[in-house]
Amino acid sequence: MASDSRERMVRSAAVLLREHGYAGTGFRDVIAHSEAPWGSIYHHFPGGKAQLAEEAVRYAGDFVAQLIEHSPPDDPVATLRSFIAVWRQGLEASEFRAGCPIVAVATEAPADQPALGDACAHAFASWERALAATLRRAGVTPARSRRLATITVAAIEGGIVLARARRSTQPLDDVGRELELAIREALPPG
Amino acid sequence: MASDSRERMVRSAAVLLREHGYAGTGFRDVIAHSEAPWGSIYHHFPGGKAQLAEEAVRYAGDFVAQLIEHSPPDDPVATLRSFIAVWRQGLEASEFRAGCPIVAVATEAPADQPALGDACAHAFASWERALAATLRRAGVTPARSRRLATITVAAIEGGIVLARARRSTQPLDDVGRELELAIREALPPG
DNA sequence: AGCCTACTAGGATGGGCGTCTTATTCAAAG
DNA sequence: CTTTGAATAAGACGCCCATCCTAGTAGGCT
Numbered sequence: 001m002a003s004d005s006r007e008r009m010v011r012s013a014a015v016l017l018r019e020h021g022y023a024g025t026g027f028r029d030v031i032a033h034s035e036a037p038w039g040s041i042y043h044h045f046p047g048g049k050a051q052l053a054e055e056a057v058r059y060a061g062d063f064v065a066q067l068i069e070h071s072p073p074d075d076p077v078a079t080l081r082s083f084i085a086v087w088r089q090g091l092e093a094s095e096f097r098a099g100c101p102i103v104a105v106a107t108e109a110p111a112d113q114p115a116l117g118d119a120c121a122h123a124f125a126s127w128e129r130a131l132a133a134t135l136r137r138a139g140v141t142p143a144r145s146r147r148l149a150t151i152t153v154a155a156i157e158g159g160i161v162l163a164r165a166r167r168s169t170q171p172l173d174d175v176g177r178e179l180e181l182a183i184r185e186a187l188p189p190g
Numbered sequence: 191m192a193s194d195s196r197e198r199m200v201r202s203a204a205v206l207l208r209e210h211g212y213a214g215t216g217f218r219d220v221i222a223h224s225e226a227p228w229g230s231i232y233h234h235f236p237g238g239k240a241q242l243a244e245e246a247v248r249y250a251g252d253f254v255a256q257l258i259e260h261s262p263p264d265d266p267v268a269t270l271r272s273f274i275a276v277w278r279q280g281l282e283a284s285e286f287r288a289g290c291p292i293v294a295v296a297t298e299a300p301a302d303q304p305a306l307g308d309a310c311a312h313a314f315a316s317w318e319r320a321l322a323a324t325l326r327r328a329g330v331t332p333a334r335s336r337r338l339a340t341i342t343v344a345a346i347e348g349g350i351v352l353a354r355a356r357r358s359t360q361p362l363d364d365v366g367r368e369l370e371l372a373i374r375e376a377l378p379p380g
Numbered sequence: 381a382g383c384c385t386a387c388t389a390g391g392a393t394g395g396g397c398g399t400c401t402t403a404t405t406c407a408a409a410g
Numbered sequence: 411c412t413t414t415g416a417a418t419a420a421g422a423c424g425c426c427c428a429t430c431c432t433a434g435t436a437g438g439c440t
Contacts, residue, residue, distance in 0.1 A: 021298040023213030039418040108211040121355040151368040158344030165311040178341040229388040
């Protein structure tokens, strides 16, 4: 039977990446936070730190993708709101120290670790696909749905960065309001 | 007379922050890139690495703010386009390795260096102010101008992150297209 | 000329990091 | 009971980093 220490390490890595970034998250921190054993690091993650980060990115990416997919399937505005809400809660709960782990890895990933960047691209793409599907189901054309999904992800991720710097949710709230407007404009009348 | 090595260090730091982030940019890299003398580091920057990064953030922030302010004063769409163009050029010239130095610092800044976060917040705010002023001059209400300026900065910064991960300018292009639509919608008729 | 401040030199230092190694536990399969 | 291999233990190793240090140089001011 597989022990759960491996999964705890991945989860802890995701949590710590949010606050301290890729370079700022050491194995020692992950071990301390997950209460996992030192000796198992290279047993579970022979690829070292990059592999752990890659799995943390996948873990966080899937978590948010499922959040989007489990929203009301035909209400893009409600989906947007729950998408934003999860980030705002994370910001407030951490006093604006926790951002998005995927952004952290995407901006810090060493050039000699292309798999890390690919994992980030995949996570972002899965969110965009899920958001675009909701928009299409609500009657928005496919091309427009894709673009609206992209700006939604981009603006929210950027809004999180702004919110952390300003120590306020206002940028994220403003982003949400404008995104809502744009989505409503794109929906078919009625 | 002040040597120019100090300014070269700041400029090099800004360049290197774009590619390697805060933790990934060491003094050795800055010295090598700027061809500045080792011995002057703590003469010019007694606050150490954090001070150098802070000044690099200010330098980059002012650079972009002036770019915005020197755009056609009454054409928000043209301003948006030149704002995006500068980032897209940086992405393509670096083969998608260079992002925004301020985002790098904002996401990686250690919690015990609040001045770093403040410098980032100030830079973002200066861009938002300049963008909002252009929108107001074009007839958009003040409140809406402020929100549009915020989502513009947020979506472009997020679009840069997405573009780096995907190694394509498409996310940034899509963001620009949707922002342009939103701005046109907000402009008074005529 | 003499001085004084700004600047440069370049290595020492101490700490933190990712990584690797060897030895040990322990539960199940043969 | 024996064997096997996954999981854990604990630390050593070498690297790179920011920081600091004592000297030394250069150039404008009086």
